Amino acid sequence: TQLLEQSPQFLSIQEGENLTVYCNSSSVFSSLQWYRQEPGEGPVLLVTVVTGGEVKKLKRLTFQFGDARKDSSLHITAAQPGDTGLYLCAGAGETSGSRLTFGEGTQLTVNP
């Protein structure tokens, strides 16, 4: 069974601060996705990384896929209140098709 561990589980910071969320596994993933979810809504896809060592930037968000494709990180620069939400990482195994394994999520609160 593939497991994804996310840390931290909760994060409360002030506007303007930087933060990093981690997603770790002992399994190799063919691709890894990051989502953000608002209360009562479905997760919204932020990015997909597929190549070990890959780095993708989306405005103030930087996503990195580990060289061994077992871990990933999400770094937010100068966080804003609009970044508040539940951040989820999800991995697709090499043999699991589109069955995604999700991390527990990181609840981020950015205070103005």
Added chain:
Amino acid sequence: KAGVTQTPRYLIKTRGQQVTLSCSPISGHRSVSWYQQTPGQGLQFLFEYFSETQRNKGNFPGRFSGRQFSNSRSEMNVSTLELGDSALYLCASRSGTGPYEQYFGPGTRLTVT
């Protein structure tokens, strides 16, 4: 393109009843997956349908079932509802090729009393 739509958005049922949830994927997407989200367990995979065939199945009891129609719309059914089935049920679609990017609908909030 319109996103993934799910109906109904909210549902209240009693223990022992059954329920059917509906999902319409993004136009052109042939794969539909269902997930259950609860505070304690997070997001857990239920099953995936592709071209009307179940292609993958999670570790849920047989009370949970689904199907997909020729227009790629999908339904999931839960029979003999239990209190623990209260959850947000999410449907996700993908084109069926390339990286496994999935696009989620807003979910159906099911409450079992």
